[in-house]
Every structure is written in C-alpha cells, then in structure tokens.
Amino acid sequence: MEQEIMRTWVWSTSSPVPLILLNVFLWAFYFVPSMIAWVRKHRSLPGIIALNILLGWTGIGWIGAFVWSLSWPGHDNPQTPVSKANAPSEPDQYE
Numbered sequence: 796m797e798q799e800i801m802r803t804w805v806w807s808t809s810s811p812v813p814l815i816l817l818n819v820f821l822w823a824f825y826f827v828p829s830m831i832a833w834v835r836k837h838r839s840l841p842g843i844i845a846l847n848i849l850l851g852w853t854g855i856g857w858i859g860a861f862v863w864s865l866s867w868p869g870h871d872n873p874q875t876p877v878s879k880a881n882a883p884s885e886p887d888q889y890e
Contacts, residue, residue: 825851838869877881 828851832843843864850856 825857828857828864831861832864832868835864835868836865837866839863 806888826847829840829844829847832840837843846856846863851860871882
C-alpha cells in the first residue's frame, strides 16, 4: 500500500517533484566547469565563469569552459627562480 502511494505521488503528472529534481540536476551539470575551476582555485576563474554563463548554452562554450577548467590552474610563486650562477654551491655527490 505504501509503495503504491509513493509511486503515484512521485510519478504523477500533477506532482512537481520530478520536474524540480530534474531542474536542479541540469543546473548543477551546467555549472560543472565553474565548480571544477573553483575547487582547483584556477587563476582564470572569472573568465571560466563568464564563458560558462554566457556561452555555455551553446555546447561548444560549455566544452571550452570545461577544458579550460581542467587546464593547469597556475600558481603565484612569490620567490624568484634561482639561476645556476647564483645558486649556493652544493657538493656534487657523483664526483
């Protein structure tokens, strides 16, 4: 009896539950590139979000935002690279 009530309530044409769940799932899927970029702390996060919002609906824009969000996120390196000439001398272990 409970299963019959549950089945008719969830899948009836007058119930908004399936439509709401589908809508939430599709919006979450649409913003996957932005979420990936945010989690990875991508340095181009604003650009990825803009591409996702403005051109994501085209499919090609969504794929572009997705690939861009998976690219190397970059990092801020406050230290200047040390050249061999200025590097502290270390004993060569192979000599």
